[in-house]
Amino acid sequence: MKENTVFIYSENMNHPAPSDICIEGVWRADTLAHVARACLPTGHAPLDNALPGGGWPSAQLTELLLGPANHSEWWLLAPLLRQLHSTEQIALVAPPLEPHTPALHAQGIRTEQLWRVQASTWQQRLWATEQLLRCDAVGAVLVWLPQATQNGLRRLHMAAQTPRTNGLRSPWLFAIRPWAAAADASPSSLRIHIKALGPAGLRLQLIKRQGPPLPHTVDWPLPPALASILPTQPTTPHVLDRPENRPQPQHALGLVGV
16 A cells, blocks of 8 residues: 555545545545546557546556566556657667567657666666656656666655756656566555467556556557557667667567567
């Protein structure tokens, strides 16, 4: 349970708790929370309808939980990433594979906006993510965390909530973690399990949100733009780490995991 969670009870049935609560971080157990922070549509109306604010929330930690060899986080986040301004960079912290450039182009993502940061340990990944969240040029951060502590995740959640200068909107923060982490406590406000269904698309299970439990899964069909994508040689986006620490390019990363 989040430390800042507040429950409002009414012992008098004639005077129930108000249904129009509009306080950030406070909501009725049977309704979605009111979200004051910026949200952008997910690109899939059924998922928007299930999320507080009607889309991906900024200024907070969102966890995406996937099984082994499943890299469909790109597919899920592509509609959000292409909505970012051309001046907003997309930071990738320790991605396990090289981004698949033709597939990203097919989804309307500008690869010149990608910043790739190599970090070997989870502590280095946390530190790099915190620094990127403080950078006004960064619009979204994706960090791959096979391992992480609850305190480490709380650091990221708090860093994402820190207001920016000059009135700039807060960044979007996504931690891509293994499905096994679902059994661990987490300070994140949103946790989604992603199951790849091959050509049929994705199946999403919202295991945590600011609102009542969602009793059903959300299916997301394969975007037509990806159906004809064929593997090609990957290209390397901008890299922020030191040259001596740069790994050799790996295999191309498609949007659909198996």
